[in-house]
Amino acid sequence: MATAHSRTAARFMLSPAVILLLGWMIVPLSMTLYFSFQRYNLLMPGQEAWVGFLNYKYFLTDPAFFAALWNTLMLVGGVLLITVVGGIALAVLLDQPMWGQGIVRILVIAPFFVMPTVSALVWKNMFMNPVNGLFAYIAKFLGMQPFDFLAHAPLMSIILIVAWQWLPFATLILLTAMQSLDSEQQEAAEMDGASVVSRFIYLTLPHLGRAITVVVLIQTIFLLSIFAEILVTTNGGPGYASTNITYLVYAQSLLQFDVGGGSAGGIIAVILANIVAIFLMRMVGKNLET
Amino acid sequence: MGSISLNKVSKSFGDVQVIPPLDLEINDGEFVVFVGPSGCGKSTLLRLIAGLEDLTSGAISIDGADATNAAPAQRGLAMVFQSYALYPHMTVRKNIAFPLKMAGMDPAEQDRRIAGAAKVLNLTDYLDRRPGQLSGGQRQRVAIGRAIVREPSAFLFDEPLSNLDAALRVNMRLEICDLHKTLATTMIYVTHDQVEAMTMADKIVVLHDGYIEQVGSPLELYENPVNKFVAGFIGSPKMNFIAGAPAQKRGADSIGIRPEHLTVSRDAGEWAGVVGVSEHLGSDTFLHVNVDGIGMVNVRASGEFRVKYGEQVFLSPIEEKIHRFDAAGLSI
Numbered sequence: 001m002a003t004a005h006s007r008t009a010a011r012f013m014l015s016p017a018v019i020l021l022l023g024w025m026i027v028p029l030s031m032t033l034y035f036s037f038q039r040y041n042l043l044m045p046g047q048e049a050w051v052g053f054l055n056y057k058y059f060l061t062d063p064a065f066f067a068a069l070w071n072t073l074m075l076v077g078g079v080l081l082i083t084v085v086g087g088i089a090l091a092v093l094l095d096q097p098m099w100g101q102g103i104v105r106i107l108v109i110a111p112f113f114v115m116p117t118v119s120a121l122v123w124k125n126m127f128m129n130p131v132n133g134l135f136a137y138i139a140k141f142l143g144m145q146p147f148d149f150l151a152h153a154p155l156m157s158i159i160l161i162v163a164w165q166w167l168p169f170a171t172l173i174l175l176t177a178m179q180s181l182d183s184e185q186q187e188a189a190e191m192d193g194a195s196v197v198s199r200f201i202y203l204t205l206p207h208l209g210r211a212i213t214v215v216v217l218i219q220t221i222f223l224l225s226i227f228a229e230i231l232v233t234t235n236g237g238p239g240y241a242s243t244n245i246t247y248l249v250y251a252q253s254l255l256q257f258d259v260g261g262g263s264a265g266g267i268i269a270v271i272l273a274n275i276v277a278i279f280l281m282r283m284v285g286k287n288l289e290t
Numbered sequence: 291m292g293s294i295s296l297n298k299v300s301k302s303f304g305d306v307q308v309i310p311p312l313d314l315e316i317n318d319g320e321f322v323v324f325v326g327p328s329g330c331g332k333s334t335l336l337r338l339i340a341g342l343e344d345l346t347s348g349a350i351s352i353d354g355a356d357a358t359n360a361a362p363a364q365r366g367l368a369m370v371f372q373s374y375a376l377y378p379h380m381t382v383r384k385n386i387a388f389p390l391k392m393a394g395m396d397p398a399e400q401d402r403r404i405a406g407a408a409k410v411l412n413l414t415d416y417l418d419r420r421p422g423q424l425s426g427g428q429r430q431r432v433a434i435g436r437a438i439v440r441e442p443s444a445f446l447f448d449e450p451l452s453n454l455d456a457a458l459r460v461n462m463r464l465e466i467c468d469l470h471k472t473l474a475t476t477m478i479y480v481t482h483d484q485v486e487a488m489t490m491a492d493k494i495v496v497l498h499d500g501y502i503e504q505v506g507s508p509l510e511l512y513e514n515p516v517n518k519f520v521a522g523f524i525g526s527p528k529m530n531f532i533a534g535a536p537a538q539k540r541g542a543d544s545i546g547i548r549p550e551h552l553t554v555s556r557d558a559g560e561w562a563g564v565v566g567v568s569e570h571l572g573s574d575t576f577l578h579v580n581v582d583g584i585g586m587v588n589v590r591a592s593g594e595f596r597v598k599y600g601e602q603v604f605l606s607p608i609e610e611k612i613h614r615f616d617a618a619g620l621s622i
Contacts, residue, residue, distance in 0.1 A: 187342050188375035192389035192436070193363035202388070206379040 087170030292476030559604025
C-alpha cells in the first residue's frame with residue numbers, strides 16, 4: 001500500500017544509504033576538481049596557487065595524451081573483440097553435451113579468479129619472456145627467432161593478457177544466455193530447413209544480442225581503467241607505446257609528483273569515459289529494451 | 291499428397307523402450323489424432339514422424355518414398371509446436387517467411403504466399419508486429435501460418451491448443467477444422483484431451499504406454515471400444531466400471547456403462563443409491579451416486595431433474611448399451 005505516508009517514511013529510511021553513497025562519490029570528485037585547478041606539485045611545497053585551466057592545457061597538449069587516448073581505445077576495442085568472438089565460440093562448444101562438462105566449465109572460468117598482477121606477471125615471465133618463456137621455447141623448437149612480445153608489440157601483448165583474463169566472464173554470461181535458448185525454436189528452424197549455420201546466424205546470435213550487450217557494457221567500464229597489467233609488464237613503455245589514460249594519470253601524479261596535472265588528467269578521463277558510454281548506449285543500448 | 295506409413299517403428303531412450311514396434315497407416319487428406327494420457331508416447335511418435343528423433347528400428351515412408359533417415363526439412367512436413375516456437379526477434383512477416391527464405395525462394399513468390407497465408411489466418415494487420423506483441427491465439431495462428439506457406443504434404447500439431455484459455459481453444463479448434471477442410475491436407479494432431487480428439491478427428495489413434503490400443507473413427511471408438519482402457523478414455527464424463535454381481539449376472543468379469551446410458555428414477559430401478567455431489571449445468575445434470583455394493587456411479591440426467599444431496603434415487607442401465615469385459619479387460 002503506497003500511501004503518501006508510507007512513501008514519506010520510505011524516503012526517510014532510504015536517505016542514510018543515499019546520502020552515504022552520494023558523499024562517497026561527491027567528496028573525492030570535488031577534491032579532484034579542486035586540485036585540478038591548483039598548481040600543486042609535491043616537489044614544490046608551499047607554492048600552491050590557483051592556475052585556472054593551465055593543468056588541463058598542459059595535459060591535453062602533451063604528445064603523450066593522444067598516444068594514450070589511442071592506446072586506451074585500442075585496448076578496450078581489442079579486448080572486446082577477442083572476448084566477444086572467443087566467448088561466443090567457447091560458449092557454443094561448452095553448450096555441447098560432453099564427458100567431464102563440469103570440470104571443463106570450472107577450468108574455463110578459472111582465469112577470472114587470478115589477480116590481474118599475478119596473471120600479467122605469469123604471462124610476462126613464463127610465456128612471453130624472450131629467453132625463458134614458453135613461446136620462446138616453442139619458437140626455438142621450430143627453429144625460429146624468439147619474439148620479444150613486450151618490447152616489440154607491447155600493446156598487443158597487453159591486449160592478449162587482458163583478453164585472457166576477461167574471456168571467462170564473457171563465456172560465462174554468453175553460455176547462460178545460450179542455455180536459455182528454447183529447444184523447440186531450434187527444432188522449428190530445423191523443420192523449416194535451416195542449416196546449422198543459418199540456425200546460428202538467425203536464431204542463436206539474435207538470442208545472444210542482449211547478453212553480448214551486457215558483456216560489452218560491463219567490460220568497457222573495467223577495461224577503460226586497466227592499470228595493474230601495464231604497471232607490472234611494460235610500465236607504459238617502450239616510450240608511450242603501451243600507456244593508456246589511466247597509466248598516464250598515474251605517471252603524471254605519482255612519478256612526476258604533479259598532483260594538479262594528475263587531477264586534471266583524472267577529470268579528463270571521467271569525461272572521456274562518459275563520451276564512450278554515450279556512444280556505447282547509442283550503439284548497443286537498444287538491445288536491452290524488450 | 292500426404293500418405294504416411296509407419297512400419298514396425300520403435301523408439302528407445304537408453305534401456306527404456308518408449309514405443310514398442312508399431313504399424314500405422316495414415317491416408318492422404320486424413321485428420322488423424324493421437325490421443326492418450328501423459329507419457330503414453332504420442333509426442334515421441336509425432337517427433338519420429340517429423341524426423342526430430344531418430345528411429346531405433348523400423349521404417350517410415352512418406353508418399354511411398356522411404357523417409358526413415360531423411361532430415362526433418364526434406365520430409366515435406368510442417369510442424370506446429372506446443373509453445374508455438376516463434377522466433378521472438380523477427381516480425382510476424384519474417385517468421386512466416388523464414389522457411390521460404392531458407393528454401394531460397396524468390397522474394398515475389400514469398401510475398402504472394404505470405405499474403406495468402408495472412409489472409410486465410412486473419413493476420414494481415416499484424417504482419418509487422420513481433421510475436422511478443424501478440425495474444426496467444428494470434429501467436430498460434432502465426433505458427434500455423436509458418437507451417438502452411440511451405441505447402442507441406444502433411445501438418446503435424448503437437449498439443450497446439452494446450453496453452454490457450456478455454457473459450458479460445460474452442461474457437462481455434464473450429465479454425466483448424468476449417469483449415470483442414472480448405473487445404474484438404476493430411477494433418478496429424480497430438481492431444482491428451484479426448485474432447486479435442488472426438489470433435490476434430492477423422493481417425494483417432496488411442497495410445498497407452500507406447501502401444502496403439504485402438505484406431506478408428508470417433509464414434510467407432512465410442513460405440514465399440516476394444517478394451518477397458520479405450521472405453522474409459524473416450525467419452526466424458528468417464529464410463530462407470532462395475533465388477534461383481536451385476537457383471538456376473540451378464541456373463542462378464544466387469545461391465546462398463548456410460549453416464550448417459552443410465553436412467554434415473556425416484557421410484558424404482560435396478561440399483562438403489564444416495565446422491566452425493568450433483569452438478570447442475572442447465573442442459574444436463576451430472577450426479578455422483580453412491581450405490582450400495584458398487585460404489586460411486588456417475589450419471590447424466592436431464593437438466594430438469596432436480597435432486598439434493600443425500601436423496602435416494604434408483605438407477606437402471608440401458609441393457610443394450612452395456613459394454614462387457616473379460617478378466618483381461620478386453621471387450622466381449
